[in-house]
Amino acid sequence: MTAPVGCSKNSFATANAANSFLQRWRSGSWAYQLVGLFHPWRQSSWLLRWAEPLGTLLVCATFAIAPFVATGLIGLLLLATAGFWLLLTLTDRDGLGATPVHLGVLLFWCVVTIATAFSPVRDAAVSGWLKLSLYLVWFAFCTRVLRAARARNAAIAVFLLVALVVSIYGVRQQLFGVEQLATWNDPESALAGDTRAYSYLGNPNLLAGYLIAAVTLSLSAFLVWQTRSQKLLALTMFGVNGACLVFTDSRGGWIGMLAALLAFLLMLRFWWDEYLSPFWRRSLLPLSGLLGIGLVGAALGTSESLRLRATSIFAGREDSSNNFRLTVWTAVLDMIRDRPLLGIGPGNDAFNRVYPLYQRPNYDALSAYSIYLEIAVEAGFAGFTAFVALIGAIAWRARYQFLQLRERGDREGIWIVGASAAMVGMLAHGLVDTVLYRPQIATIWWFLVALVASYYGNRDPASASERKDPEMPLA
Numbered sequence: 001m002t003a004p005v006g007c008s009k010n011s012f013a014t015a016n017a018a019n020s021f022l023q024r025w026r027s028g029s030w031a032y033q034l035v036g037l038f039h040p041w042r043q044s045s046w047l048l049r050w051a052e053p054l055g056t057l058l059v060c061a062t063f064a065i066a067p068f069v070a071t072g073l074i075g076l077l078l079l080a081t082a083g084f085w086l087l088l089t090l091t092d093r094d095g096l097g098a099t100p101v102h103l104g105v106l107l108f109w110c111v112v113t114i115a116t117a118f119s120p121v122r123d124a125a126v127s128g129w130l131k132l133s134l135y136l137v138w139f140a141f142c143t144r145v146l147r148a149a150r151a152r153n154a155a156i157a158v159f160l161l162v163a164l165v166v167s168i169y170g171v172r173q174q175l176f177g178v179e180q181l182a183t184w185n186d187p188e189s190a191l192a193g194d195t196r197a198y199s200y201l202g203n204p205n206l207l208a209g210y211l212i213a214a215v216t217l218s219l220s221a222f223l224v225w226q227t228r229s230q231k232l233l234a235l236t237m238f239g240v241n242g243a244c245l246v247f248t249d250s251r252g253g254w255i256g257m258l259a260a261l262l263a264f265l266l267m268l269r270f271w272w273d274e275y276l277s278p279f280w281r282r283s284l285l286p287l288s289g290l291l292g293i294g295l296v297g298a299a300l301g302t303s304e305s306l307r308l309r310a311t312s313i314f315a316g317r318e319d320s321s322n323n324f325r326l327t328v329w330t331a332v333l334d335m336i337r338d339r340p341l342l343g344i345g346p347g348n349d350a351f352n353r354v355y356p357l358y359q360r361p362n363y364d365a366l367s368a369y370s371i372y373l374e375i376a377v378e379a380g381f382a383g384f385t386a387f388v389a390l391i392g393a394i395a396w397r398a399r400y401q402f403l404q405l406r407e408r409g410d411r412e413g414i415w416i417v418g419a420s421a422a423m424v425g426m427l428a429h430g431l432v433d434t435v436l437y438r439p440q441i442a443t444i445w446w447f448l449v450a451l452v453a454s455y456y457g458n459r460d461p462a463s464a465s466e467r468k469d470p471e472m473p474l475a
Contacts, residue, residue: 051088055145058084059447060158062138066440067166067200067210074439078134085141101453102140104386104393109136111386112346115379119345121353128347128378135442142450149412152454155447156217156415163214164237167244170199170207174247184249194305197247201440207244208253209435213422213444214241216260220418224411246299246306251313252432260425261292267417271406325369325432331358332368335377343380348437350378367437371430374437394423394449401455416455419448 058081066074112132119125146152174197184196184204196204218237225234245257265288269276276284300307317323335344335358344354348366351374355365368374376384398420405413426436426445435441 051092052145052148052151055084055088055141056148056151056154059142059145059151059155062443063155063159063162063447066443067162071439074443075131075134078138078439078443081141082134082137085137085144088141088144099143099397099453099456100393101390101397101449102143104390105136105139105449108383108386108390109133111342111383112379115342115383116345118342119350120339121345121350124349124353125345125347127349128345132346135446138443139446139450139453142447143453146450146454147456152412152415152451156221156451159444159447160214160218160221160234160237163211163218163241166199166201166207167211167214167237167240170197170244170247171240173197173199174244194249194309195247196249197244199244203435204248205250205252205433206435206438206440208248208250208256209426209429209433209438209441210444211241211245211248212253212256212260212425212429213419213448215245215257216264216418216421216425217415219264220414223414249305249309250433251309252429254310255431256425256429258292258296259428260421263424264417264421267402267420271402271413271417324363327360327363328365328369329373331355331360331363331365332370332373332377334358336373336380339377339380341380342382343376343378346378367434369434370432371427371434371436374434391427394452395420397456398452401452405455412455416452419451423448 058077062074062077062081065077109132112129116122116125116129142155146155174195177195178197180196181198181202185194197207198204199207201207201210215238218234218241222231222234222238225231242257245253265285269284272284273281300310312319312322315322317326332355335354344350351367359365368377372384375387379386398416402413402416402420405416423445426441426448430436436445
């Protein structure tokens with residue numbers, strides 16, 4: 001077998017080595033022998049004849065209700081998803097579709113499990129461990145469902161349509177005003193009475209985290225969807241989602257959106273590489289960067305509230321929000337120093353039990369306000385290392401599939417561009433916030449990871465040629 005054009009021989013050899021390792025593990029694993037154990041029963045089951053549509057329906061239902069209901073109801077739906085995934089796994093001979101990403105997820109889960117076992121507040125940590133386990137089963141379930149292109153496109157479309165509803169309500173809050181549910185602005189600043197949109201999610205930072213993926217996937221939809229009406233809808237989604245994210249006044253969300261758009265542009269540049277003239281190969285990124293800087297500068301120049309909010313990022317402890325985070329981070333670093341290897345155990349319950357022993361007076365906190373510090377305090381440096389390894393596996397898999405799909409001219413590769421850019425943005429937002437741990441955002445994050453992993457062993461009957469435009473690879 002030869003490497004596809006555009007895929008380096010080293011990447012192809014690494015892929016073969018990874019696949020060979022997975023095959024050896026499957027043949028020697030006792031647990032893996034359970035996969036497909038009850039396959040004969042599936043052949044006569046009326047319910048499981050509809051397994052694929054039902055799986056797609058569960059994924060879509062999760063996205064449809066997540067912004068509007070209490071987290072407990074989302075948990076029940078994830079629990080139902082876990083049960084259905086187990087049923088499919090025991091009755092399907094196609095296997096788990098395990099990828100290097102799955103191995104990274106498994107490694108992270110094992111380290112967190114050990115951290116739970118050695119937690120000083122084990123009863124509280126078990127609650128966080130169960131939540132994480134549900135998210136990881138959700139990832140495994142989504143990976144299985146999204147291997148079919150129809151299911152993938154349906155799930156993305158439902159998410160984008162729901163995000164559009166959420167964004168429209170957020171924009172309405174900005175235009176007509178809305179009661180602020182908490183002191184989200186520095187009470188001593190000129191922005192004390194400024195409106196921050198929060199839509200149905202009840203918190204502007206949470207809304208910003210939710211919309212980062214909506215912004216990049218709506219851009220991908222504009223390039224993947226074919227009809228004029230679909231493209232117009234995707235462009236509308238991009239505009240409304242982007243505007244609503246700006247109206248949240250979430251500085252972390254703004255950083256995440258800029259990082260996501262930059263990542264999207266970089267990947268798109270390489271996707272178009274062979275179609276660009278030498279001039280545009282050299283100039284596309286610099287000109288796009290200048291255009292972006294110009295648009296940001298124009299926005300800051302015409303809106304005083306945006307300018308004040310943006311410049312407060314650099315105000316240090318003079319801004320109350322900055323000061324609060326810096327103080328909490330100091331206490332969290334003390335927690336990491338005392339339990340550096342495996343941390344205190346996962347979950348906000350464990351954090352809330354231990355943090356009061358370290359907190360500074362009048363600085364109550366529900367989390368570390370940084371996903372990187374949160375992982376380090378919950379699972380120690382072992383967990384942080386496993387998380388970095390997982391991100392590396394995701395990036396490697398995304399790059400490999402990106403190159404393969406680009407070589408085939410398969411527009412499905414643009415979903416990888418959107419998913420990867422969204423994850424970059426969410427990780428950038430995570431530098432200063434932990435909204436990634438909330439169910440509304442966690443389900444999106446693991447869906448994006450599953451989207452990248454789902455192209456492994458793609459079962460979609462449509463050939464690449466049916467989705468390829470020989471003149472233009474994206475439209």
